Every structure is written in C-alpha cells, then in structure tokens.
Amino acid sequence: xxxxxxxxxxxxxxxxxLRLIVGFGFIAHGWAKATNxxxxxxxxxxxLGVPLPHVMAWLxxxxxxxxxxxxxxxxxxxxxxxxxxxxxxxxxxxxxxxxGFSSIKLREVTAAGPQFGPPGYEVDLLYLAALATLVLGGSxxxxxxxxxxxxRQRPS
Numbered sequence: 001x002x003x004x005x006x007x008x009x010x011x012x013x014x015x016x017x018l019r020l021i022v023g024f025g026f027i028a029h030g031w032a033k034a035t036n037x038x039x040x041x042x043x044x045x046x047x048l049g050v051p052l053p054h055v056m057a058w059l060x061x062x063x064x065x066x067x068x069x070x071x072x073x074x075x076x077x078x079x080x081x082x083x084x085x086x087x088x089x090x091x092x093x094x095x096x097x098x099x100g101f102s103s104i105k106l107r108e109v110t111a112a113g114p115q116f117g118p119p120g121y122e123v124d125l126l127y128l129a130a131l132a133t134l135v136l137g138g139s140x141x142x143x144x145x146x147x148x149x150x151x152r153q154r155p156s
Contacts, residue, residue, distance in 0.1 A: 033057070
C-alpha cells in the first residue's frame with residue numbers, strides 16, 4: 001500500500017501526459033494548416049468573418065506550432081496559454097458551437113467504414129481545461145521551466 005508521501009511524489013507527474021497531448025495536438029493542428037496552405041486557412045477565416053484573415057491565419061499557425069512546442073517542453077505555459085486559449089475559444093464559437101457539445105457524431109457505418117458528422121465544441125473545452133490545469137498546477141517534471149527555475153516547481 002502506498003503512503004501519502006509516495007502518492008504525492010507521483011502526483012507531480014500528472015502534468016506530463018497533459019503537456020504531451022496538448023503540445024502535440026496544437027503542433028499537429030498548426031502543421032496541418034501550414035502544409036495545407038496558409039492561404040486556404042485564411043480563406044476559411046475570411047468566410048467566418050474573422051478580421052484580417054491572412055494575418056490571423058499566420059498568427060494562428062505560429063501560435064499553434066510554437067505554443068504547442070512550448071507546452072510540450074514545459075516552457076512559458078502561463079504566457080503561451082493566453083493566445084492558445086483565444087484560438088480555442090474562437091474555434092469553439094465560430095466553428096464548433098452550431099454542432100453542439102459532442103465531438104463524435106456517428107452518422108452511419110458503410111462498406112467504406114464509419115461516417116461522422118462535424119465535431120462539436122467538446123474537444124475545445126478539453127484543451128481549455130488542460131491548459132488551465134497546466135497554468136494553475138504547474139508543468140510538472142522534465143519541464144524547461146522547472147530546469148530553468150527549480151524553486152518554482154518544487155513540491156510542497
């Protein structure tokens with residue numbers, strides 16, 4: 001049976017999977033927008049009524065790639081979380097809100113496989129919750145912030 005000290009020692013590792021999943025997720029989304037062509041993403045933003053769509057497309061791609069890398073590495077999470085949360089909120093309201101909460105909408109199963117409808121805002125909320133957890137709870141072990149400033153992440 002584990003003692004409370006042993007449990008506390010392991011709890012600090014809870015942030016690591018969040019960092020890995022959130023960081024990789026943002027990088028994957030930024031990479032997809034970059035390889036698909038920023039002009040295509042800018043056209044989507046224009047259709048949604050986002051002001052300065054080309055500027056916002058490049059900013060979004062940059063924050064997804066660089067912010068995702070920062071989260072993955074555990075660096076500057078309180079700072080990079082602000083624009084990343086803004087990206088998530090804009091996506092939730094302008095794209096996903098009309099489709100409801102659920103991110104998975106199985107429409108039918110065909111010979112080609114399952115067919116899904118458009119995703120709702122569920123995943124946006126999960127990413128927001130994960131970012132808030134990392135900001136409030138810290139980035140955990142193996143984080144650049146912890147290596148640069150060990151007193152900041154020291155367990156209590």
